[in-house]
Amino acid sequence: MGKTIAxxxxxxxxxxxxxxxxxxxxxxxxxxxxxTTPIAITDLVARGMDRVFDPTKIKAVIDHVTPAKDSxxxxxxxxxxxxxxxxxxxxxxxxxxxxxxxAIFPEKGFIRPGFTIIMGDSHTCTHxxxxxxxxxxxxxxxxxxxxxGVCAFHFPKTIKMVIKGELKPGVFAKDLILFxxxxxxxxxxxxxxxxxxxxxxxxxxxxxxxxxxxxxIEAGGxxxxxxxxxTTVDYLWDYIKxxxxxxxxxxxxxxxxxxDDDAEYEQIREFDISDLEPMVTFGYKPDQVKxxxxxxxxxxxQIYIGSCTNGRIEDLRIAASILKGKNISxxxxxxxxxxxxxxxxxxxxxGLIGIFHDAGFCVTxxxxxxxxxxxxxxxxxxEVCASTTNRNFNGRMGKGGTVHLxxxxxxxxxxxxxxxxxxxxxEVSAGEEK
Amino acid sequence: MKTFSGKxxxxxxxxxxxDEIIPAKYLTEITKEVLKPYLLEDLCxxxxxxxxxxxxxxxxxxxxxxxxxSREHAPWALQVNEINVVIAENFARIFRQNMYNCGMFAIExxxxxxxxxxxxxxxxxxxxxxxxxxxxxxxxxxxxxxxxGFKVGEFDSTLVKGGGWVGYADKHY
Numbered sequence: 355m356g357k358t359i360a361x362x363x364x365x366x367x368x369x370x371x372x373x374x375x376x377x378x379x380x381x382x383x384x385x386x387x388x389x390t391t392p393i394a395i396t397d398l399v400a401r402g403m404d405r406v407f408d409p410t411k412i413k414a415v416i417d418h419v420t421p422a423k424d425s426x427x428x429x430x431x432x433x434x435x436x437x438x439x440x441x442x443x444x445x446x447x448x449x450x451x452x453x454x455x456x457a458i459f460p461e462k463g464f465i466r467p468g469f470t471i472i473m474g475d476s477h478t479c480t481h482x483x484x485x486x487x488x489x490x491x492x493x494x495x496x497x498x499x500x501x502x503g504v505c506a507f508h509f510p511k512t513i514k515m516v517i518k519g520e521l522k523p524g525v526f527a528k529d530l531i532l533f534x535x536x537x538x539x540x541x542x543x544x545x546x547x548x549x550x551x552x553x554x555x556x557x558x559x560x561x562x563x564x565x566x567x568x569x570x571i572e573a574g575g576x577x578x579x580x581x582x583x584x585t586t587v588d589y590l591w592d593y594i595k596x597x598x599x600x601x602x603x604x605x606x607x608x609x610x611x612x613x614d615d616d617a618e619y620e621q622i623r624e625f626d627i628s629d630l631e632p633m634v635t636f637g638y639k640p641d642q643v644k645x646x647x648x649x650x651x652x653x654x655x656q657i658y659i660g661s662c663t664n665g666r667i668e669d670l671r672i673a674a675s676i677l678k679g680k681n682i683s684x685x686x687x688x689x690x691x692x693x694x695x696x697x698x699x700x701x702x703x704x705g706l707i708g709i710f711h712d713a714g715f716c717v718t719x720x721x722x723x724x725x726x727x728x729x730x731x732x733x734x735x736x737e738v739c740a741s742t743t744n745r746n747f748n749g750r751m752g753k754g755g756t757v758h759l760x761x762x763x764x765x766x767x768x769x770x771x772x773x774x775x776x777x778x779x780x781e782v783s784a785g786e787e788k
Numbered sequence: 789m790k791t792f793s794g795k796x797x798x799x800x801x802x803x804x805x806x807d808e809i810i811p812a813k814y815l816t817e818i819t820k821e822v823l824k825p826y827l828l829e830d831l832c833x834x835x836x837x838x839x840x841x842x843x844x845x846x847x848x849x850x851x852x853x854x855x856x857x858s859r860e861h862a863p864w865a866l867q868v869n870e871i872n873v874v875i876a877e878n879f880a881r882i883f884r885q886n887m888y889n890c891g892m893f894a895i896e897x898x899x900x901x902x903x904x905x906x907x908x909x910x911x912x913x914x915x916x917x918x919x920x921x922x923x924x925x926x927x928x929x930x931x932x933x934x935x936x937g938f939k940v941g942e943f944d945s946t947l948v949k950g951g952g953w954v955g956y957a958d959k960h961y
Contacts, residue, residue: 369961370960370961372943372960373941373942373943373946374941374942374943375941375943376941376942376943378961389815389816389859390815390858390859390860392818393818393820393860396818397954401954403958418815419816424816426816426817426818427816429818430816430818433818474858474860475858476856476857476858476882478858489882490858490882491858491882491885491886492858492859492860492863492882492883492885492886492889493860493886494860494886494889494890494952494953494954495885495886495889495953497954498953498954498957498958498961501954501957501958502957502958502961504957504961506943506953540803540852540855541802541803541851541852541855541878544852544855544878544879544880544881545881571856574852574855574880574881576881638832639803726807726812726857727811727812727813728812728813728815728816745807745856745857747805747807747808747856748807748808748830748832749807749808749811749830750807750812753811753830
């Protein structure tokens, strides 16, 4: 019997199986941010165990509330900053050099196919886009990860998604993952890994694959995984060119991190998505999904483009292409948060920031921002946000507020209209068919 | 080891997420005790009020409890309210692991048993007592006393008995 990619990663990292179905894995990366790490640090200090297993494998960033908004967040940042300095954690990204963890860490080349990664953040599943096993954990797992470089998991049962066909113009990875979550439900992949495979994924950029894997957790998935291929190698090349003579050699090495044809799956689901339309959530669960056409005309108060799901350069390029030469509706306000300094710099260089500015957007520094209502962009009671983020939970962006999740294209079009609407990228392609 | 007994709070809904258990705006706190008044503040459940939490030590709920964010503030908010047991059809993976990592109980029971508990005891004054060694739950109401068995893995029970994952990991790795 063959093995899935996750089983192969487990086999290569297992240091102990102390009990049935308890796999203790060696960690290649432990990522940290200022919200869930400080309590781990203060607990380690209190226990007299203020140590780190390997400062080169720990990466830390301030991203959720940055710059600090008050004394409490300043204190959280200080605890993380002091700790990073104390333990000589070189890859610590402070104010000005910081961005959303799941955008900046891949950009810095910290992830490799076959890696094991944990972070005290549920969207850590994003990094599976590189053919890695990456899982969100709580603070206790993080604390043990920092101290010992290990974490325990159950056997990696896997759902294989085979995505066939071709996405229509104006339909993106975000629309596809919303559709998949609707199919799986919010509990459908609990305790399981979701493999995203098939011709649609094969032609996707790393950014799009990260969007897919990012929302695996919204179906309950432990990790989303895409197989590494030449797209992965190209993305990583600047960071790996000293390790391999050619890209083909790198691809050959990384190709061991794919599932065998006869691997055993919990489920295999096949979809032809050639007819898929832009999708949007309603209600308070990420599996409450309709087509944008069905939700057309829904009034919104705020637009938010950003986050670990859709704040990358590809996302900003798509949104800006729709906003160019246009103004947002007088009835809405709009915010864009480039997800990292690199995304910001590229957007500036390419003139995208100017387009957002001219259209009437507030451009913020790279941060998690409005996504979880902790710092800027908080909704008032009864307000509605069209958002490229990942959770439409009740109160997520502010008590009494409602969030509709959608792609950057739909968000940009909705900013202009003041209501939820399809982008002209999709409308034009739909029109052509008639 | 923590205490695993007391009065039950029934939450008749599936997919209660960690934003509902403890909203993100309280994640700027760096001590657990401060979370106490905010437990389930944003819960979307008709008829529920946070005053329902008074004197409760066990939560019985439906599917996928604790989905969403990885915040361990959710188990901590339960813990500082002296709720060390949640019983559900199933849990989101991270929440479940966080509970055991803190030496708390996240007990999974079959759908039929959960339905039975809601039907028989929902809205009533009921007490539960978890016996970890016998893997059973003693339920007592005014009119009835019964015992229901549950399954707990060896790893999970070791964490509960040992007070959590940090101590175990420090000793073994």
